[in-house]
Amino acid sequence: MEAIACTKYIADGNKFKDSEKLKTDLIIRAHAIEKGMSIGKVKIGFGQAKVINLLKDLQTYLQIRGSKETVNDICSIIKKYISFNKELGADMQKIEHLFSDFCSKNKVETNESGGIYYFNYEDIKENSSKNFEIFSQSRFSIRDFSNKPIEIDLIKKALKLCERTPSACNRQSWSIYIFQDEQQKKLLFNLQKGCNGFYQDMQYAILLCGNLSRYNFHELNQVYVDGGIYAMNLMYALHFYGVANIPLTMGHKQKQLKTIKNMLNIPDNEIPIVLIGAGAYKENYKVAVSERNDYSLYTKFI
Ligand SMILES: Cc1cc2nc3c(=O)[nH]c(=O)nc-3n(C[C@H](O)[C@H](O)[C@H](O)COP(=O)(O)O)c2cc1C
Known part of the structure; x- marks a missing residue:
């Protein structure tokens, strides 16, 4: 591929202006949360700062007309992440609160996808x-x-x-x-x-x-x-x-x-x-x- 096309289309160039590019970043970060749950010696309550940032960028993604299905799928992973960590005894109150606000504000419909x-x-x-x-x-x-x-x-x-x-x-x-x-x-x-x-x-x-x-x-x-x-x-x-x-x-x-x-x-x-x-x-x-x-x-x- 020509170098100019590469520069134009790569995911990390101008990602906050292009929903397709931002989607790539969001998928990678949501998957990191999912992966965290699959590690044998899991760190209880891991990744909270990452999830807060993810919710923030999901909001931007919706503002630039990102796909609602993608938001639903990523939120389904976050939902599983919250219950997973709660079951292990982590304090997830802050995230739970932010997540529930995000979901009601944006009418998110979570599904059964993701998790472990x-x-x-x-x-x-x-x-x-x-x-x-x-x-x-x-x-x-x-x-x-x-x-x-x-x-x-x-x-x-x-x-x-x-x-x-x-x-x-x-x-x-x-x-x-x-x-x-x-x-x-x-x-x-x-x-x-x-x-x-x-x-x-x-x-x-x-x-x-x-x-x-x-x-x-x-x-x-x-x-x-x-x-x-x-x-x-x-x-x-x-x-x-x-x-x-x-x-x-x-x-x-x-x-x-x-x-x-x-x-x-x-x-x-x-x-x-x-x-x-x-x-x-x-x-x-x-x-x-x-x-x-x-x-x-x-x-x-x-
Ligand atoms: C080229 C490549 C690089 C990958 N790098 C990593 C990695 O650095 N760390 C990791 O935990 N998983 C890594 N993965 C695993 C992917 O997360 C995984 O293949 C994907 O989520 C699909 O899940 P599955 O392999 O269980 O079917 C990589 C996969 C591929 C194909």
């Missing part, structure tokens, strides 16, 4: 082996791990399955680093920044990079396409072998990426695509719902 699901691993294992339909719907990003050791052989088996991942002209540009050493994992997870509160329980940090030397100038985005397809395959393969996992963004500023590459001795020609944290399933675990849109909302049959 509770699963039993034995049920998941038994059902997910039946067919791809059930298997694919049983994969979730895990932030609630047990400390049962995961043998490296399981990781190797998943990597073996992923050798069949398709790529542009079969270039197979991926380069994978499996960190097991506690110090190195800690360093990487801390630099990644998106796994605070649960990184301590992940036994492997799998950094997926793409080799830029396998692409020509006009197709540089292919390094992310090929890497993204590999990543999805690896997440499924790990889940198939009973390894709980979560994709963690490598979408950082260049300076941060450089630091990560330098600290971990990643060669210059390799681009970090995504980090996958892996560990053991708990017998009973929770996950963020991460409600999905119906495909008809973004699909055109022509």
Whole structure:
């Protein structure tokens, strides 16, 4: 895409004047609240200042003609967040008050979307082996791990399955680093920044990079396409072998990426695509719902 179009359309340029852009920011922040509930060692009463700010920006969003459905969905997550924390004994009075004012002022209609699901691993294992339909719907990003050791052989088996991942002209540009050493994992997870509160329980940090030397100038985005397809395959393969996992963004500023590459001795020609944290399933675990849109909302049959 031309640089000018990128500048015009990116989400963080002029977001308070463009409801579509502000929506992106609001979705990310609402999801952070939802994710917080799915962390195994949850911090009771977490995120109150963030929710107050979110309510403030939801008001701005409505003022610039944002979608009422989005507000309803985000408020449904906030509603679940309030009851979740109240059940754990947190003092949520201030938020509850602000939230109820916001909802009545704006005639918000909350629904059942968002929050967390509770699963039993034995049920998941038994059902997910039946067919791809059930298997694919049983994969979730895990932030609630047990400390049962995961043998490296399981990781190797998943990597073996992923050798069949398709790529542009079969270039197979991926380069994978499996960190097991506690110090190195800690360093990487801390630099990644998106796994605070649960990184301590992940036994492997799998950094997926793409080799830029396998692409020509006009197709540089292919390094992310090929890497993204590999990543999805690896997440499924790990889940198939009973390894709980979560994709963690490598979408950082260049300076941060450089630091990560330098600290971990990643060669210059390799681009970090995504980090996958892996560990053991708990017998009973929770996950963020991460409600999905119906495909008809973004699909055109022509
Ligand atoms: C590229 C990518 C980066 C992500 N980065 C993070 C992250 O830094 N921290 C986190 O907790 N979740 C992260 N996630 C997980 C998403 O929140 C999750 O995939 C999404 O909400 C859908 O939920 P599900 O994976 O449970 O189906 C990331 C997902 C992807 C695909």
